[in-house]
Amino acid sequence: MGHYVSAVIFFFFLFVGLCTSSYLEDQERDRITELPGQPKNIGFAQYSGYVTVNKQAGRALFYWLVQSPASRGAESRPLVLWLNGGPGCSSVAYGAAEEIGPFRIRPDGKTLFINPYAWNNLANLLFLESPAGVGFSYSNTTSDLYTAGDQRTAEDAYTFLINWFERFPQYKHRDFYIAGESYAGHYVPQLSQIVYRRNRGIQNPVVNFKGFLVGNAVTDDYHDYIGTFEYWWTHGLISDSTYKILRVACDLGSSMHPSSECIKALNLAEAEQGNIDPYSIFTRPCNDTSSLRRKLRGHYPWMSRAYDPCTERYSEVYFNLPEVQTALHANVTQVSYPWRTCSNIVGIYWADSPLSMLPIYQELIAAGLRIWVFSGDTDAVVPVTATRYSIDALKLPTITNWYAWYDNHKVGGWSQVYKGLTFVTVTGAGHEVPLHRPRQAYILFRSFLENKPMPS
Template identity: 80%
Template sequence: MGYSQFYVVLLLLLSVSVEICLASSPVEDQKRDKITYLPGQPKDVDFAQYSGYVTVNEQAGRALFYWLIESPTSLGPRSRPLVLWLNGGPGCSSVAYGAAEEIGPFHINPDGKSLYLNPYAWNNLANILFLESPAGVGFSYSNETSDLYTFGDQKTAEDSYAFLVNWFERFPQYKHRDFYIAGESYAGHYVPQLAQIIYQKNKGMQNPAINFKGFMVGNAVTDDYHDLVGTFEYWWTHGLISDSTYKMLQFTCDFVSSQHPSVQCNQSLNIAVLEQGNIDPYSIYTRPCSDAASLKRSLNGRYPWMSRAYDPCTERYSELYFNLPEVQEALHANVTNISYSWKTCSDIVGNYWGDSPLSMLPIYQELINAGLKIWVYSGDTDSVVPITATRYSIDALNLPTITNWYPWYDNGKVGGWSQVYKGLTLVTVTGAGHEVPLHRPRQAFILFRSFLENKPMPT
C-alpha cells in the first residue's frame, strides 16, 4: 500500500472513530434529558422526570417535545406500564392540559410560579409520557414554517409514530414494557389513528419494538354524524337551546356530505350560542372563568362548537409558568428560541388543519377485531363532545353487550355508569366536564386503575 493510500485509509478510520465518539448513547441522552428540579416544585418528590426533544423529520427539522414522568420509586416504576397521553384541539398542548391541570403530578398555583402536588396523579399507577404534537404546538417546532399551515390527521399520526420509534431508542428500558395510549377531545382522532399505525407496523415484525396493548379516550371526537346528532340533542334535552333552534340545527347542519358547516348551519350555531348565554360549554354547571368563556365560544375551526380545549382559569397559570425562562431551562425546552411565546393552544395549527376523516369507527372495528383493549369514557356535564354523541357513535358499531348498563360506585356514591361490550368498555363519570380528571380527579383515577387492570368499574 502506497503512502497516499495509507493516508486515505487512516483518515477514514479516524472519521469513523470520531462519528462513534460523537454518537451519544441512550444513557447519555437520558442523562441530558433528566430534570433535576422544576422551579416552584414541592420538596417531597419521589419520582424521576425527563424532558426534551425527539426529531421526527431530519429534512424539515421537525422535533417534538416530550415530558416523561415516571412512577414514584417507592411504587416500582420498572414494573409499571408506559402510557402516552395526548390532548387534542387540534393544536392544543398535552403539557398545558394533561400534565398541568389533569393527570400530572404537579398543578400550578395562581401565582404562575409555584407548583403543588396532585394526590390523584396517574403516574402513581403508570409511567406517563406527555407529547406536544404536532410541531408548532407548545414547545414542539419545525424549521420549515410552512409545516405549521399544512398539518392534518395523517401527518400528525406519522410524526407521532416516528417520535415513538426514536423515543424508544433513547429509552430502551421501555421497549418491551406494556404500552398504552390515552387522550381526550380531538385526541379521539389522534389516539386511534396512532394506534392503527402501531398495530399495522407491528404485524410485520417478529419482535415488535412497541408492546402495544390498547387505548383509552375521553369525551372524544369520534364520528362526525353521530357527534352532530348527539351534541344538538344534548343541548336541547339539557335546556340550553329552544325547540325552534333545535329543529333549525337539525335541518341546516349536515356533516354527512360535507366536512365544513354551511352558511345556514353557522347562522343556526350562532343563534344556539346566544341562547346558551355565558356558560362554560365544557362544564355546563360550573362558572366560567370571567372572560375566558368568550374565547371558548368563538366559532372557528372545522368543528364550530369545539374550537379549543377546556379553558378554565388554570390555563392562564400555565401560560405564566411555562413562559418563565428558568422553567424552560429546567425542562430543556425552547432550545431553538422560537419566535413566539409558549401557548396552551396554537393560533396557527388548529386554524389551518387539513385532512380529518369523518369517522374513526372503521379504525375502532379493525382494532377491536385485533383484540386490543379499548375503553371510552365521558364526563356527563360536557356539552362540547357530550355523552349522547359518544353513545350514538358506540351504538353504530353494533357490538354485542357483555354487561348491560350499571352504576359504578366510589365510597358508596354513584360515580357514573358503565356498559361492557364485546371489545369495548364504556364508562361515564357523573358531574365531570370535558376534562374528566380536572373535574373528578378521584373518579378519573379509579377509572384509569380499572382500565390498566382490565377490571369492571367497582360496584
C-alpha cells in the same frame, strides 16, 4: 482463530458499551433536575426534551416523561402516552398541568403543588406536544404550521415513538397504552392503528402495544353532530326552534366544512347558551370565579379545592418563565412567539380530518386490543350523547348491561361492557374528566390498566 474470536467478542462488547453510554448520556441530558416552584422530595424522576421526527423539514416534537415513584415499582409499571386534542392544543398545558400529571400550578403562576390523584402513581406517563407548532414542538419549515392534519400528525407521532424508544430502550418491552381526550379521539385511534399494523409480522415488536383509552372523544362527525344538538336541547341550553334549525341546516356528514346556514344556526345556539362554560355546563366560567372564590372561601372550606376554571391562565404564565423553559430543556430554538396552551394557526389551517374513526375501532376491536371510552356527562362540546350514538353505531354485542359504578358508596357514573369495548361515564365531570373529577378518573384509569370492570 482463538485470537480472532476474542477480538470479535471484544469489539462486540465495546460496541454495546458505546451504544449503552450513548443512550444513557441522552437520557441524562434530558433529565429534569428540579422544576421551579416544585415541592421537595417528590420521589420520582422526570425527563423532557426533543425528538426529531423529520430532519429535512426540521420538525421536532417536545415530550415530558414522568416516571412512577420508585416506591410504587416504577420499573415494572406500564408506559402510557397521553395526547391532547384541539387540534392544536398542548398535552403539557392540559394533560400534564391540570389533569393527570403530578403537579398543579398555583394561581401565582410560579409555584406547583402535588396532585394526589396523578396517574403516574399507576403508570409511567409520556406527554407529547403534537403536532409540530403546538406548545414547545416546532418546525423549521414555516409552511408545516399551515398544513398540519390527521395523517401527518399520526405519522410524526409514530416516528417520535420509535425514536424515543431508542433513547429510552428500557421501555421497549413494557406494556404500552395510548390515551387522550377531545380531538385526540382522532389522534389516539389513528396512532394505535399505525402501531398495530407495523407491529404485525415482527417477532419482537418494537412497541408492546396493548390498547387505548379515550375520553369525551371526537369520534364520528354524523353521530357527534346528532348527539351534541340533542344534548344542548335536552339540557335546556337552546330553544326548540334552534334545535330544529340545527337538525336541518347542518350537514350531518362533516364538521370540517359546515354550510353558512349551519354556521348561522350554531351562532344562534351559542347566543342562546349565554355565558356558560360549555366544557363544564354547571360550573362558573373563569371570568366570574375569582371574586366568588374569595367571598365563599371563609364560609365553605371546600371551595379552595373546587374546580378552578382559570388553570389555563396559570399555565400560560408558568411555561413562559425562562427558568421553567431552561429546566424543561424547552424552547431551544428561541422561537419569536410565546408558549400557548393552543396554537390558533395549527387549529384554523387543519388540513385533513376523516369523517369517522369507527372503521379503525372495528379493525382494532377485531385485533383484540383493549379499548375503553369514557365520558364526563356535563360536557356540551363532545357530550356523552354523541359518544353513545357513535358506540351504538358499532353494533357490538353487550357483555354487561348498563350499571351504576360506585366510589365510597356514591354513584361515580355508569358503565356498559361490550364485546371488545368498555364504555364508562363519570357523573358531574366536564370535558376534562380528570380535572373535574380527579378521584373518579383515577379509579377509572386503574380499572382500565387492570382490565377490570368499574367497581359496582
